[in-house]
Amino acid sequence: MNAHLYLRASTKDQDANRAKTSLEKFAVDNGLTIAGIYSENISGTKLERPELLRLLETAKPGEILLCESVDRLSRLSLEDWETLKATIKAKGLKLVIADLPTSHQMFDAKGITGEVMRVINDMLIELMSTMARLDQEKRVERIMQGLRNKKAANPDWKPAGKGKDTAKWAKVKETLAKHPTMSADDIAKVAGCGVATVYRIKREMA
Template identity: 45%
Template sequence: MFIRSYLRASTVEQDANRANAALEQFAAEHGHLVASTYTENVSGTEADRPELLRLLKDARKGDVLLVESIDRLSRMEDPDWRTLKAAIDSKGLRIVALDLPTSHLAMRTNQIDEFTSRMLAAINNMMVEMMAAIARKDYQQRRERQAQGIAKAKQGGIYKGRPADQDLHKRVRELLAANFGIRAAARHAKCSTTTVLKIRDQLSRSEVAD
């Protein structure tokens, strides 16, 4: 059984490798080793995730895609999630999440009969869909609460916004100046394509102002 673990954190300030030990321990407890690990810092709402796309490219039928939780795979809008899920299914990958017990049986499918395996796969697929929907809803609710908090702070005159990561901004500006594309710049700077686009737009506005 070839196990591919996927580790993701939303920002460069967060440690994407935080759950690596837990994933390796889980695999060991089921008599397996994590054969390949894919790590990146990018929002779960993004469809363009270089390491996840590389995992899908490398994957073979029957491989296990191991994650800490389904929200590490997706906080996407439904159309983007459908596209990702279709790509996972077309590769024959089996999703296993530490916080989704119904998925754990995929670690020992050779120990159960075909009928039971298919039934469990159907149940797990339903649970994965539910968890993906919950992850998206949680993301939306947090954004709404954040927006409400910012609006209240602005009314009180105390909102200053999150300070920009100057080193990251400098790195992205250098990459853009070297004619790197949006995706390539995001990959080399280890940030999301959304961040690169924002920095690019800021550069454009400053050039117009000059």
């Protein structure tokens, strides 16, 4: 079975390839064929990640998305996490987390045992994603407290901000309206955005 390895670190000061050797060994030990390695330095709170989106566009149904841990894949908001899960499911990919034993115990589990393992594994992934999200929220709160302190010290100080790309969102919605049967991959190419954004907008419009 083919596996696509996803490696992520939050900043350039961290090494996104740190887990590469261990993930390669995990794949070999479990009889998996490495179909691709995708590495990037970017925050786990961002849904639009170039290498993750490239993986999602490249991987074929039935193949594996392999990560070291859940927080390497997601520190997303609940809404974005649901979008990413929906994208992975729509692509027909199997999510395997190297440091979560239930993920790879499913390789050999069949029948009722396999189904039970799948349910348990899904629950644990949800729990770990929630913990990663809560940890991120605590970090954000500390940052916000720092911003409030700066504002109190200097009332004229203003932080820089960035909103979503409304032009791309509008293009996706326009394309969806004109071509409701067009695939998410094709819509993403037309709009110049990631396929995850297309799925997110679809969910918003549903």
